[in-house]
Amino acid sequence: MVIIFRRDATEEQIQGAVRKIESLGYTPHLSRGTVKSICGVTGDDRSISESEFDQLPGVETVLRVLKPYKLASREFHPESTRVQVGGVTIGPGTFSVIAGPCSAETEEQVESTAAFVAGLGLKLLRGGAFKPRSSPYSFQGLGEQGLEMLNAAARRHGLTVVTEIMSEHDVELVGRYTGVFQVGARNMQNFALLKALGETRTPVLLKRSMMGTIEEMLLSAEYVMKGGNPHVILCERGIRTFETQTRNTLDIAAVPVTKRLSHLPILVDPSHAMGDWHYVAPASLAALAAGADGILVEIHPDPASAKSDGKQSLNFGHFQELMGRLRDLAPHMGVAVH
Amino acid sequence: MVIIFRRDATEEQIQGAVRKIESLGYTPHLSRGTVKSICGVTGDDRSISESEFDQLPGVETVLRVLKPYKLASREFHPESTRVQVGGVTIGPGTFSVIAGPCSAETEEQVESTAAFVAGLGLKLLRGGAFKPRSSPYSFQGLGEQGLEMLNAAARRHGLTVVTEIMSEHDVELVGRYTGVFQVGARNMQNFALLKALGETRTPVLLKRSMMGTIEEMLLSAEYVMKGGNPHVILCERGIRTFETQTRNTLDIAAVPVTKRLSHLPILVDPSHAMGDWHYVAPASLAALAAGADGILVEIHPDPASAKSDGKQSLNFGHFQELMGRLRDLAPHMGVAVH
Amino acid sequence: MVIIFRRDATEEQIQGAVRKIESLGYTPHLSRGTVKSICGVTGDDRSISESEFDQLPGVETVLRVLKPYKLASREFHPESTRVQVGGVTIGPGTFSVIAGPCSAETEEQVESTAAFVAGLGLKLLRGGAFKPRSSPYSFQGLGEQGLEMLNAAARRHGLTVVTEIMSEHDVELVGRYTGVFQVGARNMQNFALLKALGETRTPVLLKRSMMGTIEEMLLSAEYVMKGGNPHVILCERGIRTFETQTRNTLDIAAVPVTKRLSHLPILVDPSHAMGDWHYVAPASLAALAAGADGILVEIHPDPASAKSDGKQSLNFGHFQELMGRLRDLAPHMGVAVH
Amino acid sequence: MVIIFRRDATEEQIQGAVRKIESLGYTPHLSRGTVKSICGVTGDDRSISESEFDQLPGVETVLRVLKPYKLASREFHPESTRVQVGGVTIGPGTFSVIAGPCSAETEEQVESTAAFVAGLGLKLLRGGAFKPRSSPYSFQGLGEQGLEMLNAAARRHGLTVVTEIMSEHDVELVGRYTGVFQVGARNMQNFALLKALGETRTPVLLKRSMMGTIEEMLLSAEYVMKGGNPHVILCERGIRTFETQTRNTLDIAAVPVTKRLSHLPILVDPSHAMGDWHYVAPASLAALAAGADGILVEIHPDPASAKSDGKQSLNFGHFQELMGRLRDLAPHMGVAVH
DSSP: OEEEEOTTOOHHHHHHHHHHHHHTTOEEEEEEOSSOEEEEEESOGGGSOGGGTTTSTTEEEEEOOSOSOSTTBSTTOOSOOOEEETTEEESTTEEEEEEEOSBOOOHHHHHHHHHHHHHTTOOEEEOBSSOOOSSTTSOOOOTHHHHHHHHHHHHHTTOEEEEEOOOGGGHHHHHTTOSEEEEOGGGTTOHHHHHHHHTSOSOEEEEOOTTOOHHHHHHHHHHHHHTTOOOEEEEEOOBOOSOOSSSSBOBTTHHHHHHHHBSSOEEEOHHHHHSSGGGHHHHHHHHHHHTOSEEEEEBOSSGGGOSSOGGGOBOHHHHHHHHHHHHHHGGGGTOEEO | OEEEEOTTOOHHHHHHHHHHHHHTTOEEEEEEOSSOEEEEEESOGGGSOGGGTTTSTTEEEEEOOSOSOSTTBSTTOOSOOOEEETTEEESTTEEEEEEEOSBOOOHHHHHHHHHHHHHTTOOEEEOBSSOOOSSTTSOOOOTHHHHHHHHHHHHHTTOEEEEEOOOGGGHHHHHTTOSEEEEOGGGTTOHHHHHHHHTSOSOEEEEOOTTOOHHHHHHHHHHHHHTTOOOEEEEEOOBOOSOOSSSSBOBTTHHHHHHHHBSSOEEEOHHHHHSSGGGHHHHHHHHHHHTOSEEEEEBOSSGGGOSSOGGGOBOHHHHHHHHHHHHHHGGGGTOEEO | OEEEEOTTOOHHHHHHHHHHHHHTTOEEEEEEOSSOEEEEEESOGGGSOGGGTTTSTTEEEEEOOSOSOSTTBSTTOOSOOOEEETTEEESTTEEEEEEEOSBOOOHHHHHHHHHHHHHTTOOEEEOBSSOOOSSTTSOOOOTHHHHHHHHHHHHHTTOEEEEEOOOGGGHHHHHTTOSEEEEOGGGTTOHHHHHHHHTSOSOEEEEOOTTOOHHHHHHHHHHHHHTTOOOEEEEEOOBOOSOOSSSSBOBTTHHHHHHHHBSSOEEEOHHHHHSSGGGHHHHHHHHHHHTOSEEEEEBOSSGGGOSSOGGGOBOHHHHHHHHHHHHHHGGGGTOEEO | OEEEEOTTOOHHHHHHHHHHHHHTTOEEEEEEOSSOEEEEEESOGGGSOGGGTTTSTTEEEEEOOSOSOSTTBSTTOOSOOOEEETTEEESTTEEEEEEEOSBOOOHHHHHHHHHHHHHTTOOEEEOBSSOOOSSTTSOOOOTHHHHHHHHHHHHHTTOEEEEEOOOGGGHHHHHTTOSEEEEOGGGTTOHHHHHHHHTSOSOEEEEOOTTOOHHHHHHHHHHHHHTTOOOEEEEEOOBOOSOOSSSSBOBTTHHHHHHHHBSSOEEEOHHHHHSSGGGHHHHHHHHHHHTOSEEEEEBOSSGGGOSSOGGGOBOHHHHHHHHHHHHHHGGGGTOEEO
16 A cells, blocks of 8 residues: 655654554555655555545545455466356357347247257357346346246257346355356346355356446455355446447457456457447457457347347347357467357 | 338338337327438337337337336426435425434444434434445445444434345345435345335435436336335435546436436435545535435544545534535525434 | 556566666655565656656556646645636636627627626626537537627627637637637647647636546646646536436536645536536536536527527526526625626 | 427427428428327438427427438448558558557657568558647657658658647648648547648548547548548547546447448557557457457557657567467458558
8 A cells, every 4th residue: 555645744644644554563664755755555455444544634645556356366366267167168268159038038939049059059058037127117037937948948958058146045046047147237246146156156257337347347256256156257248438329338458458457257248238239240259359258149039029138139140140250260369169 | 209210211111110010009100201201109108118119120210208217207296205204304395414424333433423413403314234345355334233233323312224225135124223225326226126125115215326327216216116115215426437536426417307307305425426525515515506305424423443435424523514504505495404 | 656566576677667766866765565565756756757667567557646737736826816807806705607698699699698697797708609519510600700799799788708719820819809718628638729828818718628537627727827827717517428318417526626636716617517408507506505616607598599509508587597596695605796 | 300299298389399390491290199299300400400499398309310420421321431541542351550659759769660660561650740648748749850750751661651630720731741630539529620621632530539429420520521521531549438447448339330320431549548558459459350440559669768658559579469460360351451
């Protein structure tokens, strides 16, 4: 931690801060500037709160030196993590395409989608049964019935289900049907849910919130990992900005930034980021080129009849075309698509 | 709903959309422009999804005409709502000051704060026992013990507690100790929680998310009201922007905008919006002048020793001074402070 | 400046940075942490570029200690500045209401507005002749003819004109007609214009850009002041965020933040911030309550017929009502309205 | 245009709007809803201002149907535009890499960079002589001397210069040395400059502002094109958001969105978007994969000694490596790198 004193800080105020640092068991390193003085604080400062200092008289600002997360940090864990899901690995060397409908709607829709996904050689089926919707008047998902549909279709076609969990009390229920717990953007800071998932050993796909910084996403991963579950997969899905041409703004830089700060794999969700199927293919190719470990993409046999997110869902033809392009580029990025 | 057709839409595509509108039981009103055609759809379109149309060939955009919320809307409920909390009313004619610590920390801190708040003639005591914190290494609140402290101190001083609830499964527990369920910004779209609170009849103080639009805040209120609980109080607490001088950017316009769109009362939380006590008084006075129904403000007997949010907490002296200024301005805004 | 080294920085890398600091004539103060080392650099670091260090091997981050502006800073100039405009003062103790049309359109409109403004006891008339418009198909202002209209009407009624200048080459032309050069939000970082205005001694009203930080606004003021013109008035006019209910998001906190960082006066432009006349009065009252030195407000005898910004212009009746409310509150804020 | 009436609009108010539409020479198409009425307005509505209607009593909202730009629009010009610069083409089928220093600093730096760029088979040399800097204390560029250096080095190596112009009065001066006028992000809405460039026939590289929407960027292109200069190249360079890990947030979706809305070529500037050279290569590859027509990238023989933007400049080795990767992927994207 570094404390920067005000230009008009008195000697007494500076010494007061120095004594407080010492009283907390840390070592102060004071430097007198011609304009301002600064004081380095050494020791692991993750457990000190800035607010213990920034309120002291004479103090202008307090800066943190260490990153606030540790288990998720590449600094303390240089090797990239690979997460096993069903028979496949998510992480370096692979590009995982997790496809499926926004919501499970009917047996036929889920079955035809699962068959199509498996037919393309993919292994992971996404699909929602509990849907977070801004409006209480929108379709809220089929609940357990949807989970059953997804799970049954996945088993028939040798796929693993990836589905969203919205409450810590559904861990047991959702866990019976899914291979990966997906934490949606609106729940990135639902700490009760994160703690509950930390007690399982099932992989967690943690989506960045529309308003979450990359650091906050890593802190949310830290909640899960601190509970004992190291199997965390991150996912960039667009942040909220002033631009309205797309549903969200895909922060493609989140891929290399996260790779540098953390050892965890990171996927991209081009469907929610774009909100319009026309842009899903370019965004998917950009994700691959930027070094993402995969994508999470919405597809539907008939997007115009989808009960949710039809506008951003690829139909089967467009998805097949995208798969062809991903498979064409992948070897040049050093990864195998699955 | 209004459908705008692409410039190159064919007659067949236009007729396809018209037939789809009719098949859903609505009435199409087609206008042929020299450049583009548009089609109005009449009937209550809250239950139609835009995505049933924006995917149709030839369609460029689909615009909603009706607001997506109804129970929270002033359009359908012109008279302003007053919410009873303890012995006081939140709503037009009053300016409610809800003060207290960020977190309940010790008996002494809670007691001295409650005594101070009551001594100033206020009736509502805020304080957290379950704290949502970005980092798992930060203080997480005292839990039920904190609730007990707050409730006991409040009873001793004739105050009503306002405290945060973080999970739908704490409704019974938190409900034993509080007069108002506070839904924090990170939970504005925790729909499981909103639904659970809709089943109670306890007032709900719903804070706007850092990245929530005003419309989304009203839709979240709609979740609670649709469940049968009409006692919703809204709260603007700053949104996330690029500016870093303050913790968040207080969207002061949210006050008159919400008043125009909705009949529900709206408070301002200057403490979380500013993140720095120096700016809390000007923000509080601005809230009063903009027409807010009150403020939710963090105070602490010794901010420098606070376990959370010390930087943004007013000490007792500064809070007393603020109360003096609010009481001086209030009659000119036509409201009584309590 | 503070340099934070990477956890894995070698001794050689650290010594390399220390030597570079010394070679530039500054004094390094190295602190060895158990996890990371940090190095304070003392001396006036405004002239060192962070990039001289953040590229060195072993360096993680470089933090600036001094604020990058000096002439605009309250730290170096504790007393608040008052700017003389026409016969009045903008700054502490006063609340300046600068009213007038978005654009000068016709003799009648300008004359009736000037008469109305003067009749309310105000002294400053705003009005645009050169209009920055996003679309080339929108009304671009009357140019010099508009300046003449504004100036003539102002003289008839004892007012001073405040008008926008869009190019450094119009300084002489616009200067003939105006008492204050207004720099619009889109030109906050038009450095050629700022430098040209720095060579005059006419007051400059500098509006914050829609995406400008408060620090950047102060740096733009620094450009003008460094050129020799100390008469700078700042203006918060709303920043761009994701919220669409208002044209921009009024950052009301910019008022107390700027007051704390700088000695320059700061106004609020509620018209551009809101974009809708319904919200202009509450935003104006909030500006007064937050401590602003005045407002810049658009009025029009017949807003529905305005050639630009009609939606956000107050008609005379609503403006008169607002003036009454401002005059009622002003004494309680310790200011006189003019 | 579509007018949506308030729920409580009276028949008289509705008829008033209808008469106003007719009086302006347009055709109203009124649809009576059970809740609200709407009125389509046909005719080219680019020249009607929404504010002529949204101020009328009884009107809730006015929606535009036509896009506000025309010359830049793909709707009116379906075929993609190719811009000739020096001996090369920017547009479909090619991927243009425009590389060079942030600022021209010394003869040696410019010469070595030009030689390196030419040696890699590239044709376009970027470099700044007039630098827009937030702080007046930062290096402001070498001015005409810098232009001479860039131009001389470019001629020696068969390259064409791309350099920034900051004022409409430098058109003649800068035009003597450059093959492309670059309009920086801060000048995207410097309309005086855009109009001046519209009078030339030299290609204009128009960078999106940090705060500019894609639509506003296209409107700024429209300013240049309306003046008679059709040779506009767009450039996405990152927008300002709350995320601080990168200097700006690269809106990669701007590439396919712009391609769909407009026929103009679009480049990406990964250097300013990222602000950190570590992320420049992934962002460049993402740009290629997303369909951009090229990149504008900062390189420096010794980034640590650069006078500006050293942190985001690639050194020659890293740039050569990036070129190898781009050339490897390009054929799979159907483009040739030059």
